[in-house]
Amino acid sequence: MCGIVGYTGFQDAYQVVINGLRRLEYRGYDSAGVVLEQPHHFDVAKTKGKVDDLVAISKDFVGRAHVGMGHTRWATHGVPSDNNSHPHLSNNGKIALVHNGIIENYDVLKIMLTEKGFTFKSETDTEVLVNLIQYFMDTHPEMDFPTAVRSALNEVYGAYAITVLHDDFPGVLVVARLGSPLAIGLGNNEYFIASDASPFVEFTKEAVYLEEGHMATISLEKGVDIRNIKDNVKITPQIQELKLSLEQIEKGGYEHFMLKEIFEQPKSILDTLRGRLLVDEGIIKMAGIWDHLERINQAQKITIIACGTSWHAGLIGEYLIEEFARIPVEVEYASEFRYRNPIITEKDIVIAISQSGETADTMAAIKMAKEKGAFIYGICNVVDSSIARITDAGSYTHAGPEIGVASTKAFTAQLTILALIALKLGKHNGHLSNQEFMRLITELDTIPQKVEEVLEGTHQITKEIARKFVDAQNFLYLGRGYNFPAALEGALKLKEISYIHAEGYPAAEMKHGPIALIDENMPIVIIAPKQGHYDKIVSNVQEIKARKGKVIAVVNRGDTQVADMADYVIEFPETSECFSPIVASVPLQLLAYYIAVFRGANVDQPRNLAKSVTVE
Numbered sequence: 001m002c003g004i005v006g007y008t009g010f011q012d013a014y015q016v017v018i019n020g021l022r023r024l025e026y027r028g029y030d031s032a033g034v035v036l037e038q039p040h041h042f043d044v045a046k047t048k049g050k051v052d053d054l055v056a057i058s059k060d061f062v063g064r065a066h067v068g069m070g071h072t073r074w075a076t077h078g079v080p081s082d083n084n085s086h087p088h089l090s091n092n093g094k095i096a097l098v099h100n101g102i103i104e105n106y107d108v109l110k111i112m113l114t115e116k117g118f119t120f121k122s123e124t125d126t127e128v129l130v131n132l133i134q135y136f137m138d139t140h141p142e143m144d145f146p147t148a149v150r151s152a153l154n155e156v157y158g159a160y161a162i163t164v165l166h167d168d169f170p171g172v173l174v175v176a177r178l179g180s181p182l183a184i185g186l187g188n189n190e191y192f193i194a195s196d197a198s199p200f201v202e203f204t205k206e207a208v209y210l211e212e213g214h215m216a217t218i219s220l221e222k223g224v225d226i227r228n229i230k231d232n233v234k235i236t237p238q239i240q241e242l243k244l245s246l247e248q249i250e251k252g253g254y255e256h257f258m259l260k261e262i263f264e265q266p267k268s269i270l271d272t273l274r275g276r277l278l279v280d281e282g283i284i285k286m287a288g289i290w291d292h293l294e295r296i297n298q299a300q301k302i303t304i305i306a307c308g309t310s311w312h313a314g315l316i317g318e319y320l321i322e323e324f325a326r327i328p329v330e331v332e333y334a335s336e337f338r339y340r341n342p343i344i345t346e347k348d349i350v351i352a353i354s355q356s357g358e359t360a361d362t363m364a365a366i367k368m369a370k371e372k373g374a375f376i377y378g379i380c381n382v383v384d385s386s387i388a389r390i391t392d393a394g395s396y397t398h399a400g401p402e403i404g405v406a407s408t409k410a411f412t413a414q415l416t417i418l419a420l421i422a423l424k425l426g427k428h429n430g431h432l433s434n435q436e437f438m439r440l441i442t443e444l445d446t447i448p449q450k451v452e453e454v455l456e457g458t459h460q461i462t463k464e465i466a467r468k469f470v471d472a473q474n475f476l477y478l479g480r481g482y483n484f485p486a487a488l489e490g491a492l493k494l495k496e497i498s499y500i501h502a503e504g505y506p507a508a509e510m511k512h513g514p515i516a517l518i519d520e521n522m523p524i525v526i527i528a529p530k531q532g533h534y535d536k537i538v539s540n541v542q543e544i545k546a547r548k549g550k551v552i553a554v555v556n557r558g559d560t561q562v563a564d565m566a567d568y569v570i571e572f573p574e575t576s577e578c579f580s581p582i583v584a585s586v587p588l589q590l591l592a593y594y595i596a597v598f599r600g601a602n603v604d605q606p607r608n609l610a611k612s613v614t615v616e
Helices: 013-023 052-062 105-113 126-138 146-152 257-263 266-271 293-297 308-324 360-372 386-390 409-429 434-444 447-466 483-496 505-514 536-545 561-565 579-597
Strands: 003-008 033-040 040-050 067-073 093-105 156-168 173-178 183-186 191-194 206-209 216-218 221-228 239-242 301-304 329-333 351-356 375-380 393-396 474-479 501-506 522-526 550-556 566-570
Touching: 003 093, 003 156, 003 173, 013 033, 013 067, 013 191, 033 052, 033 093, 040 052, 040 501, 067 093, 067 156, 093 126, 126 146, 126 156, 146 156, 146 173, 146 216, 173 191, 173 293, 257 266, 257 579, 266 447, 266 522, 293 375, 293 409, 301 308, 301 360, 301 536, 308 329, 308 351, 308 409, 308 483, 308 579, 351 360, 360 375, 360 386, 375 386, 375 409, 386 434, 393 409, 409 434, 409 579, 434 579, 447 566, 447 579, 474 483, 474 505, 483 501, 483 522, 483 579, 501 505, 505 536, 522 536, 522 579, 536 550, 536 561, 550 561, 550 579, 566 579
Parallel strands: 301 329, 301 351, 351 375, 375 393, 474 501, 474 522, 522 550, 550 566
Antiparallel strands: 003 067, 003 191, 033 040, 033 067, 093 156, 156 173, 173 216, 183 191, 183 206, 206 239, 216 221
């Protein structure tokens, strides 16, 4: 949930850290801080607010040091404030620490340290950890800095990624992870630490992704020494070549990352299909599925676990798999799944979906399902992420970096993967005839072009419609069948970035409660493709208009019946009903985006949210 950057080398550490924090600000932006190593002391600046607020109070730090680290925070323990901002210093001022995650037993440790004479300036669990490291060094004079960090970590429970400096060990950075990601960039006579590779992508193409339960001691003199936290066993690092480019993590002329990522969807969907959908050969080629096809087809049921937007994708995946492969599917919130003692056996398949591949609730649910013997298939966007490593098989979406907190291209890429899986399974087990399979994969092959058409054809009209609803207090989103989850996702997008209350409902359920809310002030977005239950949607629109609701209809190009009743119309190209959520979601993303922009909201960094949810 927070962003960590560290550096040791020959460059100005302050500039490296600050620029890195700007790239990680999507991970947390309620406070920020930086610490630089000086002879016999630390230069520290930290503040409530964003990285720009940090720069305003620390610009004199430029050129002072070659070793430093920084942090951008999403608050867990303690409100956003100057005192609760990272880095945190130990009582003796010799140790500085930045931390992503939660120390679950911090209260017990804090009581113990208080009894030993330690005092605390913040409400954070992080300050407890840094003082615990000091405690081990104070009480064990023979103990060196890395050993003290390891000893402290063996006393804590929870999830963390940390970077630590010690005044008596100049030039040494100690880093560790358990449940939160951390990457080490290997430069030419310099090293970088970051929550992901984006802060150092222009300096090196080589990185080591720290594994669960590992820590590293990093210095220019001795390089990178990786060990197991539990028993100090030395680990040989696995060096990865970065595929990330600087261009991918910059705005490229767009006002916001979110708008850029909306417009990248034709390419991201195409990249997700590339090498997998071979229409001319009449095949879907997916190694993760192919290698385990029989086990998946023999499953008693498939359970999809996910959170937020990925959960909405999972709902559509349920419809796809049940329709085409005829395998029972359940969709679960990962955060609830692990706590309700679900019935999972070795005959079950669990599909875990996560944009970041680091979602803490999903990770915990995966671990529980693995303990029960289930086969785990992962769908994520980030190569070499935690979920990619712990699942039995899986597929990357290849959507590219998604910096905007509100997911757009990752969602449509997830739907694309789920469609491929459903069609592959259906063809293999005989529930899809060859003729129907060819019709569907031929149609799926056209989806990137249809999304391009939506962007070109609806961009301006959606922008104008958005102007009409800047002051709305509530929205209702309705859809049927495959487009009910698309309605949920449309409502979530609006909530996330504009702070307008919005709900998604199956259109038929409108009569069972939500219809009481409808009046002339209530905008209702209704997704009404020609396929499926169009006649029922027509009836729903009539019920809305009878109560003076304002209808924004998302319909197929050339529609007349619903369009004639609607107050505002957004058209999208006709496609098979099962693929319509991919195409219909795009104007809903644009609508949410422009309403938020016109309300003056920070679209890329909505309040209280962070991109990678690495705490439960």
